[in-house]
Structures are given as C-alpha cells and as structure tokens.
Amino acid sequence: MTSAGRARAFIAAGLLPALLLFVFFVIIPIVWSAYYGFFDWKGIGQPKFIGMDNFAEVVRDPIFWRSFKNNMLIVVASVFGQVPIALILSLLLVRNSWLHRFIRSSVFMPMVLSSVVVGIIWGYIYHPQIGILNFLLDSVGLGSWKRLWLSDPDISMYSLMVPIIWNYIGPYLIMFLAALKNIPSDMDDAALLDGAQGARKLFSLTLPMIWDTIKVAVVLCISGSLKAFDLIYVMTGGGPAHSTELLASYMYNNTFAIYRFGYGSAVSTMIILLSLLLIAGSQYLMKKEYR
Amino acid sequence: MKLRKWQSGVANGLMTLYALVTLYPLFWLFVSAFKSNDEFYSRPFGLPTTWHWDSFKRAWTVSDMGTSMYNSVIVTAVSLVVMLAVGALAAYVLSRFQFRGKLLVMGVFLLGMLIPIHSTLVPLFIVMNKIHLLNTYGALIFPYAAFELPIAIFIIQAYMNTFPKEIEEAALIDGSGYWGIFRRMMLPLAAPAIATVSILAVLRFWNDFAFALVFISKPALKTLPLSLSMFATGYMTDYQLTMAALALAVIPTIIIYLIFQKSIMQGMVAGAVKG
Numbered sequence: 001m002t003s004a005g006r007a008r009a010f011i012a013a014g015l016l017p018a019l020l021l022f023v024f025f026v027i028i029p030i031v032w033s034a035y036y037g038f039f040d041w042k043g044i045g046q047p048k049f050i051g052m053d054n055f056a057e058v059v060r061d062p063i064f065w066r067s068f069k070n071n072m073l074i075v076v077a078s079v080f081g082q083v084p085i086a087l088i089l090s091l092l093l094v095r096n097s098w099l100h101r102f103i104r105s106s107v108f109m110p111m112v113l114s115s116v117v118v119g120i121i122w123g124y125i126y127h128p129q130i131g132i133l134n135f136l137l138d139s140v141g142l143g144s145w146k147r148l149w150l151s152d153p154d155i156s157m158y159s160l161m162v163p164i165i166w167n168y169i170g171p172y173l174i175m176f177l178a179a180l181k182n183i184p185s186d187m188d189d190a191a192l193l194d195g196a197q198g199a200r201k202l203f204s205l206t207l208p209m210i211w212d213t214i215k216v217a218v219v220l221c222i223s224g225s226l227k228a229f230d231l232i233y234v235m236t237g238g239g240p241a242h243s244t245e246l247l248a249s250y251m252y253n254n255t256f257a258i259y260r261f262g263y264g265s266a267v268s269t270m271i272i273l274l275s276l277l278l279i280a281g282s283q284y285l286m287k288k289e290y291r
Numbered sequence: 292m293k294l295r296k297w298q299s300g301v302a303n304g305l306m307t308l309y310a311l312v313t314l315y316p317l318f319w320l321f322v323s324a325f326k327s328n329d330e331f332y333s334r335p336f337g338l339p340t341t342w343h344w345d346s347f348k349r350a351w352t353v354s355d356m357g358t359s360m361y362n363s364v365i366v367t368a369v370s371l372v373v374m375l376a377v378g379a380l381a382a383y384v385l386s387r388f389q390f391r392g393k394l395l396v397m398g399v400f401l402l403g404m405l406i407p408i409h410s411t412l413v414p415l416f417i418v419m420n421k422i423h424l425l426n427t428y429g430a431l432i433f434p435y436a437a438f439e440l441p442i443a444i445f446i447i448q449a450y451m452n453t454f455p456k457e458i459e460e461a462a463l464i465d466g467s468g469y470w471g472i473f474r475r476m477m478l479p480l481a482a483p484a485i486a487t488v489s490i491l492a493v494l495r496f497w498n499d500f501a502f503a504l505v506f507i508s509k510p511a512l513k514t515l516p517l518s519l520s521m522f523a524t525g526y527m528t529d530y531q532l533t534m535a536a537l538a539l540a541v542i543p544t545i546i547i548y549l550i551f552q553k554s555i556m557q558g559m560v561a562g563a564v565k566g
Binding site: 006007008010011014015017018019021022023024025026027028029030032033036043089092093099102103104105106107108109110111112113114115116117118119120121122123124125129130132135136166170171174175178223226227229230233234247248251252255256261264265267268271272275276279 | 299302303306307309310311313314316317319320331332335336373376377378380381383384385388390396399400402403405406407408409410411412413414415416417418420433434436437438440441444468469470473494497498500501504505515516517519520523530533537540541544545547548552555556557559560
C-alpha cells in the first residue's frame with residue numbers, strides 16, 4: 001500500500017466505530033421516530049398509517065402546551081435565578097482562600113449527586129406531614145404559611161423550581177469565574193485611573209467584558225431546561241393534575257404508561273423540533289450587542 | 292470587585308451561609324440515616340439520640356443494594372471502556388488528519404449534542420425492542436457510550452490539537468505505523484484529557500436514571516438510581532431505611548467529587564459549553 005492509501009485506510013478504520021455507534025444509537029432512532037409519528041402503533045402488531053393525525057393531536061392537546069409552558073417557566077427561573085446568583089457569587093468569590101474554595105465546592109456539589117437522590121431528599125423536605133419545611137415554619141410561628149408544597153397544583157411548579165435552581169448553579173458559577181479571570185488587569189487599572197469604581201465599574205467594564213459568557217449561560221439555561229425530567233419524575237411524576245408536566249414527562253407518560261408508541265414518537269419529534277428552534281432563536285436573540 | 296474590609300466580611304458571611312444552606316440537604320440526609328423513624332419526624336433538625344448504624348446494614352440487604360451496585364459498576368465500567376476506545380481513536384483521526392468529509396463527520400457529532408437526550412427515549416426504546424436488547428446490559432451500555440461520544444471526542448481532540456506536528460513525523464520515520472503512534476504516543480500524551488472525560492462519563496453513567504427507567508424492568512438488572520427510586524416508593528414510610536439507602540448510594544459520588552473536584556468542574560463546564 002502507498003502511504004496515502006495507508007493513511008486513508010487508517011482514517012476509515014479510526015472513524016468507523018465511533019460513527020457506527022453514534023449513528024446507530026443516536027441518529028437512526030430519531031429518524032425512525034419521525035417516521036413512526038405517522039402511525040398508530042401500540043408497540044406490538046402492525047403499525048397503521050394515519051398521516052398527520054398524531055401531530056395534529058399533539059398540537060391540539062392543551063396538556064402538551066402546558067408542559068411546554070412549564071419548560072419555559074424553568075427557563076425563566078434559570079435565567080433569573082441561576083444566572084444572577086452565580087454572577088453575584090462569582091463577583092465576590094475573587095480570592096483563592098480556603099473559604100472561597102469551600103464555597104465554590106459546596107455550590108457545585110449538587111451537580112454530582114444522582115438526581116434520584118436529590119429528588120427524594122427534596123420530596124422529604126416538602127412532605128406535608130413529616131417535611132422539614134413545614135416543621136420549620138411551625139417552629140418559627142409561621143404555621144399559616146404551611147402548604148401542600150408538591151400536591152397543590154397552584155404552587156407545585158414553583159416548589160419544584162427551588163431544587164432545580166439549587167442543583168444547577170455550579171457550572172454557571174465556574175463559567176463566570178473563568179470569564180472574570182480573563183479580564184486583563186491593566187483594564188482594572190485604567191478604570192481605577194478614570195475613577196470608575198463600584199457600581200459604575202461593574203456596569204461599564206466588568207459586565208460588558210463578560211457579556212459573551214452571560215449569553216452562553218442563557219443558551220445553556222434553555223437547553224438545560226429540557227433535561228429536568230429525572231427530578232420531576234421522582235418528585236411529582238408530572239402531577240398533580242398535570243400541573244408539573246414537562247415535555248419529557250408528557251412524552252414518557254403518553255408512551256410508556258399507555259403504550260402509544262406512534263403518539264410518543266410524534267411527541268419526541270415535536271420536542272426535538274421545538275428545542276432546535278429554541279436554541280436557534282436564543283442564539284439569534286443573543287447576537288444583539290450589549291450597550 | 293474591590294471591597295472594603297467590613298464589606299468583604301459581610302459578603303463572606305452571607306456566602307458562607309449560602310454554602311451551608313446548599314450543603315444542608317446532604318448533611319440532613321446523613322444525619323437522618325442514623326435516626327429512628329420516630330426521631331425522623333419528631334426532631335427533624337436534631338442529632339440522633341442514639342446513632343443507629345444498623346440501618347445501613349438493613350438498607351443494604353432489604354434493598355438488595357449489592358445487586359444494583361454490581362450492575363451499576365459493570366454498566367459504568369463497560370460503557371466507559373467502549374466509549375474511550377472508540378472516542379479516543381476518532382479524536383486522534385479528527386485531530387491529526389486532513390480528509391474530505393471531515394467537517395461533515397464533526398457536524399454529525401455536533402448535531403447529536405444539540406438533541407435533548409430525553410427526546411430519544413421513545414425512539415431508542417423502539418430500536419432496542421427491535422434488536423432484542425431491552426433488559427440487557429447492552430441496552431444501557433451502547434446508548435451511554437454513544438451519547439457521551441461527542442463530548443469525549445471534542446475534549447480529547449482539542450487537547451491533541453495542541454501537540455506539535457513534529458512528534459509524529461519523527462515516529463513515522465522511525466517506522467511506527469499509525470496504530471503504533473496512536474497507542475504508544477497519542478494515548479499516553481492525551482492522558483490528562485482522557486482522565487477528565489472519564490471522570491465526567493463515570494458520573495453521568497453512574498447517575499443516569501431515564502435510560503435505566505425505560506430500558507430495564509428486570510429486578511436483577513436494575514442499576515442503583517433505578518432501584519433507589521423503586522425502593523423509595525415502596526418503603527416510603529420507613530424513613531430510616533430509605534435515608535440509609537440514599538446515604539450509601541451517594542457516598543461513592545461524593546468521594547469521587549472530593550478527589551477530582553477540579554477536573555469535574557472544568558470538564559462539566561467545557562462539556563456544557565460545547566453542547
């Protein structure tokens with residue numbers, strides 16, 4: 001073999017296993033599910049072609065849109081909860097002292113815990129009879145504030161946001177810390193000479209300098225909101241009365257609980273399309289410059 | 292920000308409080324695991340009057356944690372080996388060779404990172420059912436490895452891009468083939484990147500719940516998160532036991548976190564930003 005031929009053979013042999021694994025277990029199922037979305041299929045027996053009926057049903061189902069709205073609520077909670085908290089912490093955690101390292105590690109820690117464990121712990125915190133939240137309210141004399149945190153449909157979604165925010169602040173904090181470190185120190189000095197300090201320096205120097213990172217964080221909030229399935233499944237299963245249903249749990253409940261694989265496939269396809277749209281849209285919005 | 296002394300004192304105090312609140316649920320979990328059921332709800336904030344070490348032993352047996360631990364170890368380890376073998380090789384090719392279709396290949400992997408993982412549950416279930424992989428270790432190993440591939444490839448490739456071109460040229464002249472260069476040179480040199488990728492992958496595989504929930508229903512094959520969720524539902528009122536089981540389950544991840552904090556933080560951020 002010539003050396004060019006040997007290189008080509010190696011390239012093929014090197015890429016093939018990765019491509020095969022990836023295409024077979026990630027790409028093909030997605031294409032396949034777009035296809036099954038056009039069928040009425042219970043998982044066994046012959047799938048029956050029904051055209052766009054599944055997709056029409058998805059679009060008409062108010063619960064689907066409620067799930068979508070809940071996903072958006074999580075995005076909002078992340079953008080206005082996780083990002084500001086992480087940003088404030090990153091501005092204050094400037095030193096490499098043991099205290100600051102400890103705070104950083106603690107804030108990041110929930111990221112490595114299994115979401116099943118996190119969900120069960122928070123389920124106990126919110127528990128109406130034995131939960132420590134209601135116990136705490138009672139013992140400080142705020143017994144009237146006690147709620148059925150997870151089983152009252154009016155507030156359950158908001159109760160869920162606390163653990164979601166709590167769980168995912170860490171990566172944003174680390175991102176912001178890295179971005180702040182990259183601001184050249186002579187810009188600090190220049191700001192000092194100009195007499196820009198405190199709030200003015202924050203808004204005219206620091207924030208513009210890390211604006212790109214903030215943009216990335218917002219995009220991550222959007223794609224991250226689609227990953228919240230585990231916590232919700234463990235804590236509420238999407239209930240009560242679908243008040244905490246997310247797109248992913250809606251899909252799960254409509255497929256594996258009642259064996260409607262055609263419908264579930266249509267929902268999956270819709271989720272993929274919606275999330276690609278959201279990501280594209282957020283990228284576009286974020287192109288606008290910070291003034 | 293430059294702060295005055297009292298300001299930074301206040302800031303440190305508030306942040307420490309915040310960190311303690313963040314850690315509290317975990318602390319509460321470990322303390323509660325030692326309590327009796329009575330104490331669990333009569334004194335939720337207090338320390339146990341007697342420390343019940345036996346809960347752990349009971350939780351281990353009752354929840355059959357040995358089996359699920361074993362399953363989790365096997366699935367995590369095999370997925371990791373498959374993912375690394377395939378991913379490091381692809382990263383080497385993508386980093387060191389120019390060829391037609393390279394952008395296409397990278398585009399395919401990038402596209403995969405944009406797709407929300409849960410939206411593939413139904414389609415994957417259909418595929419697994421077709422090829423009779425449901426209720427086998429393979430039902431978890433292949434998707435785990437496949438979904439972790441893009442991040443692994445991008446992190447290892449970016450690291451390999453920083454190696455100077457000359458090192459391989461010298462090796463080629465010495466008569467080593469590409470496989471030899473990959474095995475004897477690139478793999479050892481890329482060890483730091485491979486380590487980061489491995490730690491992230493281990494955490495991801497170990498903690499995965501959604502795939503296990505959908506693809507595994509045989510009790511003998513349940514992974515740790517899956518069997519915990521079942522256990523918590525079934526023994527919901529035996530708090531002592533549930534808490535002990537949860538505590539046992541998080542100990543390995545906490546140890547990994549304490550040892551590898553720095554690469555976990557950096558790796559998770561790199562993975563998230565790329566995705």
